Amino acid sequence: MDKKIDAKNKIQYLTKMWEIRIFEESIQQLFEAGDLYGTMHLCIGQEATAVGGAGILKPTDWIVSTHRNHGHCIAKGTNIRSMLAEMLGKKTGTNEGKGGSMHIADLNVGNLGSNGIVGAGFPIAAGAALTAQMEGTDQVVLCYAGDGATNEGSFHEALNLASIWQLPVVYLIENNQYGMSSSIDKMVNIQRLSERGTSYGIEGVTIDGNDLDEVIMTVSQAVSKARNGGGPTLIEALTYRYHGHSKSDKLLYRSTDECYYWQEHKDPIARVERQLIENNLMTEEIRQLENKIREEMASMISSVKLDAEPSEKDLWTHVYVEDSL
Numbered sequence: 001m002d003k004k005i006d007a008k009n010k011i012q013y014l015t016k017m018w019e020i021r022i023f024e025e026s027i028q029q030l031f032e033a034g035d036l037y038g039t040m041h042l043c044i045g046q047e048a049t050a051v052g053g054a055g056i057l058k059p060t061d062w063i064v065s066t067h068r069n070h071g072h073c074i075a076k077g078t079n080i081r082s083m084l085a086e087m088l089g090k091k092t093g094t095n096e097g098k099g100g101s102m103h104i105a106d107l108n109v110g111n112l113g114s115n116g117i118v119g120a121g122f123p124i125a126a127g128a129a130l131t132a133q134m135e136g137t138d139q140v141v142l143c144y145a146g147d148g149a150t151n152e153g154s155f156h157e158a159l160n161l162a163s164i165w166q167l168p169v170v171y172l173i174e175n176n177q178y179g180m181s182s183s184i185d186k187m188v189n190i191q192r193l194s195e196r197g198t199s200y201g202i203e204g205v206t207i208d209g210n211d212l213d214e215v216i217m218t219v220s221q222a223v224s225k226a227r228n229g230g231g232p233t234l235i236e237a238l239t240y241r242y243h244g245h246s247k248s249d250k251l252l253y254r255s256t257d258e259c260y261y262w263q264e265h266k267d268p269i270a271r272v273e274r275q276l277i278e279n280n281l282m283t284e285e286i287r288q289l290e291n292k293i294r295e296e297m298a299s300m301i302s303s304v305k306l307d308a309e310p311s312e313k314d315l316w317t318h319v320y321v322e323d324s325l
Contacts, residue, residue, distance in 0.1 A: 010275070011281075013052070013055060013216075014289065016055055017048070017050075018293050019074055019293055021269065023070060023074060023080060024044050024070055026297050026301060027040060027087050028042060036087055038101060039247045040070075041067045041245065042242075043069075044242045044243055045210075045242040045263070046068075046176060046240070047071055048209060048239070049144075049172065049174050049239055051071070051075045051215075052212050053072070053075065053144070053172050053219050054076040055075040056216055056220055057142060057223065060137070060139055061110055061140045061223070062110045062111075062139060062142070063076050063110060063141070063143075063144065064112050064125040064141060064143045065104075065111070066118075066144050066145055068174075069101075069114035072111075073104050073106065076110060077106075077110075078094060079094070081303070083104060085097070085307055086101075086104055087100070088304055088305065090307040090310075091309060096318070098314075098318065102114055102115070112128060118148060118149050118152060119149040119154040121145055121149075122143060122171070123157065123158045129162065129168050129169035129232075130165065132168055133165070139168065141169045142223070144174060145171065145172070147174070147176065147177070147178075147179055148178075148179025148187065150193050151179070151187060151188070155196075159200045159232070162200075162231070163201045167232055168226040168232075169226060170219065170223055170232065170235065171234045172219065173194075173234070175209070175236050177238075178245070180245045181249065181252075192206045193236040196234065197234035202232050203233050204233075204236070205234070205236070206235075206236040206237075207237055208238055209237025209239035210239050210266045212271070212272055215237060218235055240262040240266065242263060
């Protein structure tokens with residue numbers, strides 16, 4: 001695949017990246033206003049890995065996500081209004097208001113769900129990939145995980161199994177430099193997390209996770225390989241989260257200069273916009289894209305706030321499998 005994505009597709013990807021960022025900025029404001037309870041994990045700054053990964057899959061392909069999941073869900077096609085409703089605990093939410101930020105799932109678009117347990121997605125992805133293999137479909141599973149999750153036992157167990165059985169799964173590690181509040185260089189004693197694939201006979205590659213073109217090219221190649229029986233790939237995407245690990249994180253462990261560098265020089269959205277300008281593709285419509293999406297999001301939030309909340313009887317639904325026999 002050519003590294004340069006054509007203009008039409010690039011504008012579509014840019015739109016999706018803006019949707020992710022504005023969605024997260026909006027829910028942050030809702031949290032600060034006291035309209036949203038619990039916690040959440042923002043992926044602002046990591047939009048390229050979401051769109052360049054989940055956004056290039058077939059509708060029938062699957063993703064498995066993490067607690068930092070909003071971008072993955074939106075990129076895979078989960079309805080944004082339904083996600084807003086879920087965040088606000090409404091009956092119209094993706095999980096009828098029961099899942100909240102960390103547990104959004106949408107099987108209709110191949111979103112097998114997010115998980116609040118670090119590393120839990122690895123075996124789930126392996127199981128889904130085994131299903132595709134046994135049923136003889138051409139489905140591929142894209143498994144997202146953070147850098148800290150690669151220290152979990154589930155990571156090593158799942159990769160070993162995926163390698164032995166040559167499962168159609170791609171592991172995309174979003175290395176945003178910090179596992180909660182610990183710098184990655186204090187957590188592992190190797191240069192690149194992608195090196196860990198070698199232990200299991202899995203191809204590993206490290207990429208610039210804030211370069212949309214590079215993410216698309218690398219994930220596309222890995223997905224094609226998996227779809228054609230070539231087995232798994234481990235991709236380490238170097239990226240950065242602008243905000244804390246969660247809403248309780250006071251960000252006392254990293255410098256202002258470091259954050260400024262990533263935001264000013266490596267922001268994934270700004271990089272796409274610069275490419276459009278350099279290639280004389282930046283139209284007035286694209287310039288107004290951010291404002292248009294902000295207006296649509298504000299209108300959506302006003303509408304969602306009027307939705308009904310789950311009733312008391314809803315506490316008893318989706319607790320057990322309902323036997324239709």
